[in-house]
Amino acid sequence: MELRLRDRVFAPGEHAVMAIVNRTPDSFYDRGRTFALDDALAYLDSVVAAGADVVDVGGVKAGYGEAVDAGEELRRTADFVEAARSRYPDLVLSVDTWRSEVADVLCARGADLVNDTWAGHDPELVHVAAKYGAGIVCSHTGGLTPRTDPFRPAYDDVVADVVARTTALAQRAVDAGVAPEAVLLDPTHDFGKNTRHSLLLTRRIGELVATGWPVMVALSRKDFVGETLDVDRDDRLPGTLAATAWSAAAGVRVFRTHDVTATRQCLDMVSAIQGTRQPAVSRRGLA
Template sequence: MKFDLLKINSIDQVKKIMKNINADDIGIELMINKTINLSFLIYECDFYIANIVKQEALASGIDACVSKDAITAKVTKTDCLVFGDVKRLYMLANKLVNQSFKDLRELGIKLKQQLDAYFGNFLWQVGEKTFDLTNNYLIMGILNVTPDSFYDGGKYDTVSKALFRCEQILNEKADIIDIGAVSTRPFSQIVAQDEEKKRLLPVLEAIRKRFPDAILSVDTFNSSVAKEVFNYDVSIINDISGFTFDENMSECIVECNFSCVIMHIKGTPKTMQENPTYTHLITEINDFFDNAIKKLSKNNYDPKKIVLDPGIGFGKTTQHNLEIIKNIESLKIFGRPILIGLSRKSFIGNILNKDVNERLFGTIGANVASYFHGARIFRVHDVAANKEALEIAYQLNN
């Protein structure tokens, strides 16, 4: 039984969900004003389970919306929207844990775990530094040493050009430099690992000599590359495959004690934009994260070293990307900070009808919206412009 933790932001949003559940119209009007708290949506719940959840929710002083046909068993399955204030959601979780049905007990345990994580401290351990990202934010500046990245391919593909770009990123006050030597733009081809190392390692050596205090992240999905960059005091591995392209990557991260970014992708860069489809987008992304985190946790990896990235543009349509941004809060159920990498991407161009070179303003707008929806790390090409906008957002939020 799967469910999403939801943050309801408007009456229109919850009305749409209740209509999709096929709730009674009068019931919708009675329930709708109770939903502007914290909610979670259970998918394809057995009708008898849904009825018990609703009964226990009402007993806890909150409510649950189920199909109008669930009470008479005219349907065997129904989605179930549970909503209320946090105190009573915890009360409900404790009631469910004591139920005789296994599904209800598991639901109660999972609900409590997710509430605990959602309201926890979002700390990110990077080397000897700890960043509190409960409300604060970080800027990750992009340094592509590739010949074919979608925006800046070929601009920084020599050591001297890369050093120039690195200095620019640091002067504009980025917190982290994310260095990639393989383009993962849509429909891109796989690059041999030897070629990736040939592009990457000389740049890392030069950067580390020139900027010894810089926090470096390497964008790679190859464990052999990750092992070699360990020698250059790299702190973070940013794996766009979430450990799915190289089965040894999770073990490498544990062995080298890297911090990491786990990104969601559907397919490969070559195939990911060939009509990507989802049944429950946010649930499927969270399931992906859960599997990746388990690969690390079985080796006693410190979860405070993990950041999660839903992978804007990696196997998503424009509407998928917008849905992710609107529901970033639902990705916080693991208690880990959320990174968003949407800089100058095609969904912005699709909405604004702008070429990649004209997407700065759209990028800033989308990043500010992402911050207010719960993102805290922003991977960008244009450091100064995004940092200024996010600083205003941060001050408004605090």
């Protein structure tokens, strides 16, 4: 299935990089680097120049932290979406929110994709996406409510559970009026899962790809990478890129990342190995 977002078409075999812009003072990785609007817009310019195909903005930290109501979430994100849309009319803009009232405002200001990382917690979210012709990301959290961490999660088969729940959410989105080619599945590593679950999901990611829906992964510097290698978040890029290359070779289409340049190069190398991309230059052996 082709993936269509805004005026962009991502064909099977094409890899899209989704850059992360956190409009939060307490974000997991960048610790508020893009909280201020000017800093966020400067970072936007840099990731677009580095090859980002999609930019995902969020106003609420995924994990535990200070309470952020819908009004504050919009104060953190709406100005960025409006400015980003004016600055880059053709760029695919994604909004990381589980709240339909927030998505409604942000889609009205130009967002093209609703990145629902909390697995349909707000059932009205798909109707907002349909209203604006936006896409939606269907995620898996194992039943967790927003901003909570797993405690001893258990599955008979975590991969089967992810496939069943995300495809059901995808069908619900289509039934609500979202275009099938604008629906993405996200296995949602770490959310509702321990490290062994996330490793197994990565190993068997091809089973999610085989559903036919475009698949997105958010692997960037996640805890499962850190625990696997026993490294802190600042040292998780090599492990992230290994998981990225594995997933790309298996057919994953969109990669949400903190490290746009490294991820773009990793994906371009996978494409070249697969034969779907030519080398940027080819001089060796010619002189």
